[in-house]
Amino acid sequence: MRIRNSPSRRKFLGGAIGAACTALLSGCDALSKTQWFPKILDTAEHLNRTAQGLITSRKSMAQEFTEADLSPEFRSNGTDYPDAPEYRAHAEAEFANWALRVDGLVNRPSDFSLAQLRAMRSRTQITRHDCVEGWSAIGKWTGVPLSEVLAAVQPHPQARYVVFYCADTMDDGARYYESVDLDDAYHPQTILAYGLNGKPLPIANGAPLRVRIERQLGYKMAKYIMRIELVDTFRTIADGGGGYWEDRGYEWYAGI
Numbered sequence: 001m002r003i004r005n006s007p008s009r010r011k012f013l014g015g016a017i018g019a020a021c022t023a024l025l026s027g028c029d030a031l032s033k034t035q036w037f038p039k040i041l042d043t044a045e046h047l048n049r050t051a052q053g054l055i056t057s058r059k060s061m062a063q064e065f066t067e068a069d070l071s072p073e074f075r076s077n078g079t080d081y082p083d084a085p086e087y088r089a090h091a092e093a094e095f096a097n098w099a100l101r102v103d104g105l106v107n108r109p110s111d112f113s114l115a116q117l118r119a120m121r122s123r124t125q126i127t128r129h130d131c132v133e134g135w136s137a138i139g140k141w142t143g144v145p146l147s148e149v150l151a152a153v154q155p156h157p158q159a160r161y162v163v164f165y166c167a168d169t170m171d172d173g174a175r176y177y178e179s180v181d182l183d184d185a186y187h188p189q190t191i192l193a194y195g196l197n198g199k200p201l202p203i204a205n206g207a208p209l210r211v212r213i214e215r216q217l218g219y220k221m222a223k224y225i226m227r228i229e230l231v232d233t234f235r236t237i238a239d240g241g242g243g244y245w246e247d248r249g250y251e252w253y254a255g256i
């Protein structure tokens, strides 16, 4: 089930824009002002608009809403209560003994308790969640910006992706996991959320911690996060796809 991103678009973006953007870290906006770059885009006319959108929007903010826009209920999708005994023990103790492990390509591999995460700078945002299964919901999320956690662990310069490992196992026995690049990881609206609609994050929505990556589709927003790893490639992930659903054919870059 591929949506929005056709394989050809992915290849095109990966080649032309990916290379250009990494080469010119000064900012991709400048690229659209050069003479040669729009010509590259013209070579794939129907891809032009999506490509332009991607160029100008990687750093832009997702739309934020007001309290009046909140969905009456923020439904749950996928796992609503992980089976893993370790997770269940944490849930029964109201996550008092739970800690987020952050390691990989970092100077200071660390464990963060929920209390420590709550004591860090927090951000609250009302955003719309879009699931590829055809539903959307608006919720108010509170959490610690992922950038704060990354600053604490000091990523190595070669770190390029952030991988989220979850507590739940899907029907086929594989663990849920997800990954994003550092642009999304450092985006101001990317938070590790422990609150939903002014209350502690419910188990059905990923307690004790789930990520919000507001400019991506719902499946990127890993729930029940146990560990975050910084990596330079996906070499370290068994199936190499960068996410549970990606390993089964979904696009890795699910920007909207």
Ligand SMILES: Nc1nc2c(c(=O)[nH]1)N[C@H]1C(S)=C(S)[C@@H](COP(=O)(O)O)O[C@H]1N2
Pocket (backbone or CB within 6 Å): 074, 075, 076, 077, 078, 079, 130, 131, 132, 166, 167, 168, 176, 204, 205, 206, 218, 219, 220, 221, 222, 223, 224
């Ligand atoms: N660990 C984990 N994270 C997950 C899922 C899941 O099954 N397990 N489902 C994903 C999908 S497809 C969606 S749409 C959202 C659903 O979030 P919600 O349960 O808060 O509605 O979580 C995403 N993150």
Ligand SMILES: [Mo]
Pocket (backbone or CB within 6 Å): 077, 130, 131, 132, 133, 218, 219
């Ligand atoms: Mo979803």
